[in-house]
Amino acid sequence: MIKETAREITEKKVIPMRAELDEKNQFPTEILRDMAKADLFGIFVPEEYGGFGGGCFDIVLALEEMARGCVGVATSYAANALGIFPVLISGSNELKEKYLPDIATGEKWAAFGLTESNAGSDASGIQTTAVLDGDEWVLNGTKQWITNGGEAQIYTIIAMTDPSKGPRGATMFVVEDGDPGFSYGKKEDKMGIRASATRELIMKDCRIPKDRMIGRRGTGFITVMKTLDISRPGIASLGLGLGQAALDEAVTYAKQRVQFGKPIISFQAIQHMLADMAIQVEAARALIYAAAKHIDNNPKSMSKASSMCKVFATDMAMKVTTDAVQVLGGYGYMKEYPVEKMMRDAKILQIYEGTNQIQRNVIGQELNKEYS
């Protein structure tokens, strides 16, 4: 049902618009509203807060369909989930009651504020600070490359509350659009996923009520790590949907394109490329679905499965989209066909929500622990 709904919106609304959104660097506000009307924003929100109580697997299914249309649009949707996960995972009941119902209906959107100019892969380099002043937290610092920045109304931000304690001195907060001292910096001009908004968040003596702290003081890093463990299969699924879309385009083209008097799909060189693409896509699908089901069973450790599917599916997406451009040849390189955009969109998947190098570190560390 979720898959069907996501597919319908993708086919009717996203695919006809994607080239224009990409060209104009335009945020897909209307499409996200349509998704909200179709209840897609509520799939991962617990039923008591107006959602459907779905898990990682449900999100993965929805994102796969959305990414078949446009990874930029799908990223905007995914970033909303990423943004609210900290509240879902570690937030107090009051915070959940305050924010989750609006997320479930799609009335409000969320964004996740982790990255800074000196803290990307090394999250411990965070320089944003939060100081308690009476009944308020005062935040100072700048977050960089925040997806849905300027478009979302709810921001989950990590800041150092006790810098001397290192990673144990970080805490997460909810900052709302319109909070005093909270503003947006420049909007980035990106290579791909141009429909998504990527922007700086600037906190200058930004004052928020004391009760906007997510979880206990000093638990920010744990919340971030848990959030990323659950969200990474979503990014993997963006790679899966994208790879599937590129394969669909390549096969369709190869059946139509005639050279030397035959459709090019009848040449073994092309057939083998398409076969390899299909194998990769199917293997990624199997790994992602397995990882998502594993995560939904609430296991003790999910980092390895989560990282594995992220690495595999996003590396696959890069390869398969590049090969799709190759199958389409000169046409593939032109903007008239969608595969060049797919190739540009694929690259970010290997970079964001933890680069694929960092994912391999995680997998390595987990292996090290398992065999100790």
Place this chain on the structure above:
Amino acid sequence: MKIVVCIKQVPDAKDVRLDPVTNTLARDGVESIMNPFDRHALEEAVRIKEEHGGEVVALSMGPPQAEAVLREAITCGADRGVLVSDRGFAGADTWATSYTLAKAVRTLGEFDMILCGKQAIDGDTAQVGPGLATQLKVPFATCVQKIRSLQEGRVDLERMMDDGYDVVRLPIPCLLTVVKDINEPRTPSLKGKMKAKKAEIRVLSAVDIGAEAECIGLAGSPTRVVKVFSPPPRGDRTVFTGSAEQQVDQLIEQLRKYI
């Protein structure tokens, strides 16, 4: 507002054939869909409900399998579905259908508005909407492209014409048939789908609605299909603009070509 939306299950236009003997549409083995114009009528009804409150009832006359379009209507925001179904209705033309639907609407009680698609893509007659309004003795407007405002007791709307539109005010209750331009139908929601799965579709028979046997189905249908043909394409049209005098000058100039 209580709004009744009339919905017809039609064969998918991608796959239409004519029965060589009766000259009517052959429906066997063709996939059925909700008449596309009715989808716009439903969307408009749901939007009115969202703004003004009330209830949207999807109503269809058809064989038992027409229940599917009523469930689909619930996924798109209708509150409930009512199917008027009886072997006796078979072979109904637009006259008998209007009569039957009118009887069904009366059975459902008071209403504020009835919305229909401007026509069904199978028969293409555009007669059932106006016929139903006439049977119910309520005013109607066809080809509505926009509802401008809806207030206590009246509705202001635009009717699509060949060149521009008419602005019309109707008292409530009334019946409107809509064109595709009126809105963009939404994607069925997940909550709607769950509701539709569980929904009970009320089925009304000829007896339930108090229909006279001689007025329904083939017996109540004066229409006979004599011949089916594609109408010849319309000739070129020219629209004159400017002041009345300028327009007359342009007309005379055109006419001179033929003298």
